[in-house]
Amino acid sequence: MQTTAHTNVDPAELAKFSDRAHRWWDPESEFRPLHQINPLRLEWIKTCASLQGKDVLDVGCGGVIFTDALARSAANALGIDLATKSLKVAQLHALEAQTPNVQYREVSAEALALERPASFDVVTCMEMLEHVPDPASIVKACAGMVK
Numbered sequence: 001m002q003t004t005a006h007t008n009v010d011p012a013e014l015a016k017f018s019d020r021a022h023r024w025w026d027p028e029s030e031f032r033p034l035h036q037i038n039p040l041r042l043e044w045i046k047t048c049a050s051l052q053g054k055d056v057l058d059v060g061c062g063g064v065i066f067t068d069a070l071a072r073s074a075a076n077a078l079g080i081d082l083a084t085k086s087l088k089v090a091q092l093h094a095l096e097a098q099t100p101n102v103q104y105r106e107v108s109a110e111a112l113a114l115e116r117p118a119s120f121d122v123v124t125c126m127e128m129l130e131h132v133p134d135p136a137s138i139v140k141a142c143a144g145m146v147k
Contacts, residue, residue, distance in 0.1 A: 008110060008138065013131040014083050017062060021085035024063025025093055034065050034127065041126060042069045051075040054121035059109045059142055060128025064090035064102075071102035075122070079104045080112055113141035120145050 023029035045051070052074040058067040061079030063086050071077040079102070081087055090104045105112070109125075123142045129135040 008108060008132050008134045009082055010131060010133055017083045017131075018085040021063065021083065021089045024065065024086065024089050031063070031065070038065055038069055041066060042073060045070075045122065045124065046073065049122045051122065055119065056122040056124070057112075057120040057142075057145060059123065059125040059138065060131070061090065061104065062086050062127070064093065064104065066124065066126050067102060067104070068093065068097070068099050070124070071099050075101065077102045078120075080107050080109065082106060082108060109138050109141035109145075113144040117144050118147050121147055 020030065024031055027035040051070060054075050056070050056075040056077050058064070058070060058077060058079045061067045061081045062083065064079045067077050067079035067090070079087075079090060081090075081104075084106055087104050087106050093099070094102050094104070107115075123146050125138060125142055129138055132138055
């Protein structure tokens with residue numbers, strides 16, 4: 001399936017996560033498993049690459065549970081997603097929690113890959129590929145954004 005930067009999205013999936021956006025940071029919500037596995041994910045990433053002072057991209061960041069952890073590990077973290085409400089929750093959380101070195105953008109991985117090729121030291125994509133029509137397009141975009 002051939003997709004462009006603007007069509008590799010499932011509107012039903014965006015709506016589902018937008019409807020739940022206000023619960024991202026509730027560790028007792030349906031996002032509880034993400035809160036629980038987040039430390040393990042972060043430690044695994046740290047075994048693969050140093051994060052301190054590195055430019056790190058989190059693709060499909062949702063409510064930014066993982067992006068926040070990357071930033072708190074001294075990375076310069078950018079989280080991207082197409083779910084507007086989730087990103088608004090992320091921005092509010094960053095302000096409230098005073099998360100350092102973090103930014104969020106509403107942009108597709110494919111569009112960002114065209115804008116910023118070979119720009120990131122580390123690129124992560126957690127819990128996202130199963131939510132898009134063309135996962136291979138996301139993987140290709142992620143590969144193109146790594147330095």
